[in-house]
Amino acid sequence: MKKLYTYPAKPFVKWVGGKTQLLDDIKKFLPSDLSQRNDVTYIEPFVGGGAVLFWILQEYPNITKAIINDINEELICTYRVIKSDVENLILELTRIQTEYLALDNVERKNYFLFQRNRFNEKNNSDVKTAALFIFLNRTCFNGLYRVNSKGKFNVPYGKYTNPKICDEETLRADSAILQRVEVLCGDFAQTGKYAGDNVLYYFDPPYRPLTETSAFTSYAKNGFDDAEQMRLCNFCEQIAKHKSLFVASNSDPQNVDNEDYFFDHLYKRFSIKRVSAARMINSKGSGRGTISEIMISNVANVY
Template sequence: MILQPSIKIKAKPFLKWAGGKTQLLPIIDSFLPKSFQKENNITYIEPFVGGGAMLFFMLQKYRNIKHAIINDLNPHLVKAYKVIRDEPHILIDSLQEIQSKYQTLDGYENQKAFYLDIRTRFNTLALTDIETASYLIFMNRTCFNGLYRENSKGNFNVPFGKYSNPTICDPSLILANSELLQKVEITHGDFSKTETYVNGYTFVYLDPPYRPLNATSNFNAYVKTAFDDSEQIRLRNFYVSLSEKGCHEILSNSDGKGYHKEDIFFDELYKDFKIERIYAKRSINANPIKRGSITELLIRNYTICQGIK
């Protein structure tokens, strides 16, 4: 049987990423089509890979995925994935050097100065791919709340965090991820470019920047360009196009109606598809009081037992 329910997860996200799907994996898994378990040669596509929780889970549980394509608009993130896949040992050496320097610094102010220097280098210098990946991972482990955020100029602008002894280099994780990424094609650019990779039985998981529930929750600045309602509509058209090609798809997004009952933006936008409301706990918020369970959407274009409608 292709399905492997008792798998030991070795590979997992190497970055903390806002909107990461780790906690929702069992729920998303339960909504996969039954036919997915029977196919012997699956093409798996993620147009918005982000932290990659779904990717690492799927590749380890479903060995019938023979070809995977991941894409993201964030060039630094894409470089990090490629470095982990292609040059893991060099990355480990680089991270260990950074970790050693950081851990020898005495006091918060000295560590903060070191962090700000790395952040300036990341934003202003022409870096090698190894440096880009190393700096990105270092900042993710030491910045405030593990956020990734860019300003309008495209510069990473998250302040320094307060961690007593962060793990900057995790060699076993990097090597496990590298092994899994060997069969993954990694691309950079607009989500629409991934349509060209549809081949045979294709499953697509779409996890775009979420539509804000209100003005104060408008966090989708993974890149300097905003993912506004016009982009959400363009994504819906992409979703329809893939569906017409025979792809199975699941799309995640925020549930505006769960926050404001009159907000039916997604209910109207995806009225021709199956919309599920699930609970998720979100921990990345500057105000701890606002961290908690909210409903999110899973939108699919198939019935679980019978495939595409």
């Protein structure tokens, strides 16, 4: 398989739980004849940073239509701007990058906090919102996206020497790929209306926390608890009844409790396998390493 970095289109932001490292495993769960199918529709209800999206649309050019969704309004605004107004976004990011890199570290922190406040005011143009979203992602601590109970982005400043705030080549490549993508914003369940034969879903929801302290990033202010995980499972059962195929990723509770069969019981009707993944973002180096994640699919049930 070609690695993601050999393709021009790739994630335009760093993202917690990004799937670049798991693309080989994800491909093993896809239908073996996917490349021979005609007019496939690909749907990703939790698009996040888009690692799987950009890879799969370049790996399988026979996927003629794609639909992405996310509950994060600013993230989806950024996707839409990259799709429809990428040149003005590049101009704005270039301006921000020039201003930022000319500052010393103290001035950079103040600049970051000023722009973070502007971002949280939520009264910016779409291009400005997208530019601030990318700027904050490239300059905040560890590239996290975390909001408080009021929905305000609150990740602190990160001390990067020379961050690449404006990646023109990637943005233009992403824009080209996004021309065949419909971009939605809201609850994942709204993608259910597209379920049907020759439709492939990939789910990468907010992971079930392994410990209380591992829930460091609140993807949306309302969170994603066990009730939401069960609602997602019910959704998978519904789209399977409409002959859609799906692959889903999640955390493996057995990393910390060998008797925790939450997902094994929840998805008992489907194929469940465990794969190895590196924990990429942690404030302490000792907290990083290889862990197990689960992959769930109904593809094995069909073939």
